[in-house]
Amino acid sequence: MLDQVLAALKLRDGGIYVDGTLGAGGYSRGMLEAADCRVFAIDRDPEAIRGGATLLAAFPGRLTLIAGRFSEMEQLLLDHGVTAADGVALDIGVSSMQLDESERGFSFLREGPLDMRMSRSGPSAADIVNSAPPEKLSRIIGVLGEERRAKAIAAAIVKLRQSQPIVTTSGLVAAIERVTGRKRAQARIHPATRTFQALRIYVNNELEELAAGLAAAERLLRPGARLAIVTFHSLEDRIVKRFLAERTGAAKSVSRHMPLAKSDREPSFIPVTRGHREADRDEIAGNPRARSAKLRAAERTAAPAFPLDLARLEVPLIPEGRVSC
Numbered sequence: 216m217l218d219q220v221l222a223a224l225k226l227r228d229g230g231i232y233v234d235g236t237l238g239a240g241g242y243s244r245g246m247l248e249a250a251d252c253r254v255f256a257i258d259r260d261p262e263a264i265r266g267g268a269t270l271l272a273a274f275p276g277r278l279t280l281i282a283g284r285f286s287e288m289e290q291l292l293l294d295h296g297v298t299a300a301d302g303v304a305l306d307i308g309v310s311s312m313q314l315d316e317s318e319r320g321f322s323f324l325r326e327g328p329l330d331m332r333m334s335r336s337g338p339s340a341a342d343i344v345n346s347a348p349p350e351k352l353s354r355i356i357g358v359l360g361e362e363r364r365a366k367a368i369a370a371a372i373v374k375l376r377q378s379q380p381i382v383t384t385s386g387l388v389a390a391i392e393r394v395t396g397r398k399r400a401q402a403r404i405h406p407a408t409r410t411f412q413a414l415r416i417y418v419n420n421e422l423e424e425l426a427a428g429l430a431a432a433e434r435l436l437r438p439g440a441r442l443a444i445v446t447f448h449s450l451e452d453r454i455v456k457r458f459l460a461e462r463t464g465a466a467k468s469v470s471r472h473m474p475l476a477k478s479d480r481e482p483s484f485i486p487v488t489r490g491h492r493e494a495d496r497d498e499i500a501g502n503p504r505a506r507s508a509k510l511r512a513a514e515r516t517a518a519p520a521f522p523l524d525l526a527r528l529e530v531p532l533i534p535e536g537r538v539s540c
């Protein structure tokens with residue numbers, strides 16, 4: 216959705232922009248080509264930062280690569296003397312590079328260590344799978360993977376790990392297939408999809424990171440600056456939708472479970488996209504992962520930033536502590 220993101224950001228010469236999710240550098244390159252601007256590109260994955268070196272050479276003096284989490288973007292930019300930005304882009308989720316590298320352990324299609332840590336630090340997916348109590352595993356898989364058979368899959372994991380630790384992607388797939396059976400040809404998604412998604416989100420604390428990243432961008436953006444966020448599944452999109460609904464004053468009908476009261480506060484954003492935008496057919500043909508992408512964008516007003524409230528954003532929390540890498 217690069218073209219749509221660049222259009223939403225309304226890049227201008229002399230502007231300061233944040234690419235909160237550098238990945239393979241597609242958004243940063245697009246920003247740097249679209250205007251004579253400066254880009255601060257953040258990624259928590261040290262390999263993404265290493266890979267960004269080629270971009271540094273292509274745009275001398277205009278790109279700064281920063282290893283870290285986008286929830287900390289204010290401090291990360293302050294370290295470079297920057298206190299306000301003209302645009303922030305977030306392309307949420309896992310990169311193709313991460314998915315395609317078997318030793319990162321993100322993909323159930325590739326044999327590798329059960330790792331899934333974007334930052335390569337902190338507890339891995341294997342640590343969680345081999346040590347979490349069954350109720351917690353079940354909640355992680357049920358809530359963050361929206362997996363119907365979470366309880367049974369958690370029980371199968373616990374049973375398998377009693378005989379041997381589950382340390383590889385194929386080991387986890389084997390535990391899941393004890394419940395789901397092997398993938399049938401007509402199945403729409405692989406039976407391990409939801410469990411792998413759940414563990415990845417949990418290991419990287421992705422939903423809280425997203426909420427905190429949106430709030431950090433809100434504080435960093437100057438009036439008239441743009442925020443553009445691309446998400447890939449409903450748990451992420453719901454947080455972005457609620458965040459923007461509340462802050463644009465359109466909060467009423469976001470969720471029937473927890474209606475947001477219309478705020479008395481002055482809106483801190485005005486919408487740029489009406490609802491969300493999706494990838495066009497050509498993009499989906501070239502990259503099937505774009506099928507589920509949703510872009511939302513908004514422009515910062517001069518009103519003070521709202522306080523961050525995870526409950527109002529319905530960020531699902533897993534009890535018994537969180538993992539933050």
Ligand SMILES: C[S@@+](CC[C@H](N)C(=O)[O-])C[C@H]1O[C@@H](n2cnc3c(N)ncnc32)[C@H](O)[C@@H]1O
Pocket residue numbers: 235236237238239240241242243257258259260263283284285286306307308309310311333424425428
């Ligand atoms: C979907 S990819 C971005 C792809 C990128 N837009 C491109 O054009 O190549 C997401 C990237 O964001 C990084 N990431 C995810 N959560 C992050 C966070 N909280 N802080 C910083 N980087 C994060 C991942 O490591 C990954 O490299």
